[in-house]
Amino acid sequence: AEVRKELEYKGKKIRIVKGDITREEADAIVNAANEYLKHGGGVAGAIVRAGGSVIQEESDRIVQERGRIPTGEAVVTGAGKLKAKYVIHAVGPVWRGGSHGEDELLYKAVYNALLRAHELKLKSISMPAISTGIFGFPKERAVGIFSKAIKDFIDQHPDTALEEIRICNIDEETTKIFEEKFSV
């Protein structure tokens, strides 16, 4: 992937990159999932196509056991044929105008994705701009939420093994907005 911005916060690297997240070499990649972990389009569809149906099958077992995954939560599966070891499925909110808790729910989805990586003692994670595609969350507004969630996570987990957090999007529009507006 093409690195477009590099930041460091409390010794942790944060990189804004442009590329296909299914090709990322991070320990985990994050999927922008829905509550039923039915990976249809967007980044979710790309992850299942590249990683194999084992990712959808494992997701289906999780939903069979636990029921739907509430918006804001994140769960882990293997990554099939991908280079990453894990896929962390984070459920972001559907944009409904902004007065239905969307900001808090997106914050939780980002934070919980990082928390899953931390619990697995991973060193690197790559995540897309959850909710800002098919789910319609305004991209400019999402940047501040990603910034705050990542900063808060690092503040609250100073001893985490996580060394690198990448924000990886395939499209120029999202990449540019994060490149220009992301800060910690």
Ligand code: AR6
């Ligand atoms: N690599 C990197 N970024 C990507 C890729 C890719 N291969 N594909 C898309 N993006 P979206 P959402 C970017 O729509 O809004 C699915 O049907 C994209 O440009 O994937 O949370 C799920 O099953 C955008 O910036 O996620 C859910 O039902 C970002 O990834 C629903 O879509 C997120 O876009 C989730 O919608």
